[in-house]
Amino acid sequence: MYIEETLHYYLDDLASAKPTPGGGSAAALSGAMGAALASMVCRITIGKGTYADVRQEIEELLRKTEYLRSRFQQLMQEDIEAYGHLSGSYKLPRETSEERKYRTDMIQQQLVEAALVPLEVVECAAELIQSCQKIAEIGSITVLSDIETGAILASCAGKGAAFMVHINVRSIKDDTLVIELENRLNTALSTIAEGVDQVTNRVRGRA
């Protein structure tokens, strides 16, 4: 579990020629950092008497951002595992026709898993951006630059993971599933694009 390794160790492995960790896990970690910054802004707001009237709402937002952070942290590892399974299926024997059929089926199955994990990263990023919009509106004014950075990190998680969804989706042969995954991806990416602009506008409006 990389989450229990040092930053140095993780970055060295990310920079190595090893197949994992790769871009998907880096995108998930970016999401976890965005969620952590959103949680920080919530906690600082809760600690200030002047924001007592929004306290309950901020506490709910904090529960949400901490849930998303733990999900991003898990997705970091799930991405590494899904990629490992996919690589493994490409290495299956293909001498007999039975072996070839089994290998093809396994590849298709693992491609779906390897697309679904980064897709969840994009969808979690969309949810995080929606929380950031609300936090930018009612959170403590002293840490608004941190919520902007949090929103940027969330959008980066979404965009980075989207490349990983694309690369796997384009080899999936089930057209109905491809359309469903692409629709989910596009919906989440739209939410992210609109959300980042709204966070920036709200912060500018209060600064």
Place this chain on the structure above:
Amino acid sequence: MYIEETLHYYLDDLASAKPTPGGGSAAALSGAMGAALASMVCRITIGKGTYADVRQEIEELLRKTEYLRSRFQQLMQEDIEAYGHLSGSYKLPRETSEERKYRTDMIQQQLVEAALVPLEVVECAAELIQSCQKIAEIGSITVLSDIETGAILASCAGKGAAFMVHINVRSIKDDTLVIELENRLNTALSTIAEGVDQVTNRVRGRA
């Protein structure tokens, strides 16, 4: 040094109400991840016989991306220290006129430091994006989605750190210095914006 702590520990501290680590260090870590992914793509390319004709160029790019990664890793810590010094200067006594003058001078000095660190993050991100452009052109086609994610992480580092530059620059009283810092920031941000589009176009052109 957070770089020697676990990811879990860093993210928990980032999410806490503690003043550091904050958005500046998260932006620097995003840059380190982008540089690591660029290095990974270089190393995978070097390992492939079919890319022997670009090997020397890729080796030079790898030296550059690994230098930038180590700089981002240091900037993570420098940002935490600069913020600590700035917070400390705001807490200096201000009862006598000498104390007030000393406090004001120290705050101004630390604001410059607290702006210069994230400014270097933005400038390193601009350099990284330029390396990513070249890697997207000549690197191994099998890992192009990773160089796109690397470029997105670099741009995220630049945009995220830019908010931290702004927040400190706007309290600096030396107008000549403010103009100089803003010019440096805008130059780096333009390089980043153009660079990300070029990486995406080059990857699309080769995919």
